[in-house]
Amino acid sequence: PATAPHHYPGEVPPVVLVADDDAWILRMVATVLEKRGYAVITATDGEEALTKALANPPDLLISDVMMPKMDGWALVKALRARPEFATLPVIFLTALSSDEDRIRGFRLGADDYVPKPFRFEELDLRVAKTMRRTQAMAQEARETILGPSLKGDLAQIGLAALLTMVEMERKTGVLTLKNGGGSTAQILVRNGRVVHARLDDRPDPVDAECVYYLLAWSTGIFELVTCEVEGVDRVQTSTMNLLLEGARRLDESSQHDLSI
Secondary structure, eight states: OOOOOOOOTTSOOOEEEEEOSOHHHHHHHHHHHHHTTOEEEEESSHHHHHHHHHHSOOSEEEEESSOSSSOHHHHHHHHHTSGGGTTOOEEEEESOOOHHHHHHHHHTTOSEEEESSOOHHHHHHHHHHHHHHHHHHHHHHIIIIITTTTEEETTTSOHHHHHHHHHHTTOOEEEEEEETTSOEEEEEEETTEEEEEEESSSSOSBHHHHHHHHTTOOSEEEEEEEOOOOSOOSSOSOHHHHHHHHHHHHHHHHHHHHHO
């Protein structure tokens, strides 16, 4: 039997988003996973799945390929374009069985590929295996990139991924960034949430606007010093909302640059 996800009482269980236009498959997959202790969100097409993923980011996506409005390929491509979903594990369910389809799926970053029809016991095992591998990789990344002193290179781990990791581990302290040009900034986090952000060499931008500005820093170094952080929360929004708005602004900026 597959191993149920390990979480403690009161801890939020892993969230699995399942997208399939076949109502019976959707219901059966959700039933199997819920019995294993996962929190399951369902969607009947790619557009609905994308909307639900943005509203409640999943820990795993299980998606059919052939769906109305937006197919599985387009769904995963849209998610992968966002920094917060760059490493989201994906399992494709599909009746397409050619080598070309499999290659296309893996090129999009799929972790597994389950051909239809399938046994639900097999999917259960594939989900457990993918989740174990993902958790192991995340832990290895934390140890390799961050290390015990929480220092690292922005070229290896971007600010979006770093803030997501800080939120997951509910860190409290001061995150110092220094870009390739020598500019420095401070981000104060409390229990994983950003409460204040500022640049050291000029008064603006600050807080949320400062985070949006810093998300464009692709080179440099960072260090998180754990300490008590007092004062009011001047950002007043979640890390996910910060990253979503930051990604939207970066998209707008890049489109504007292309149109010039």
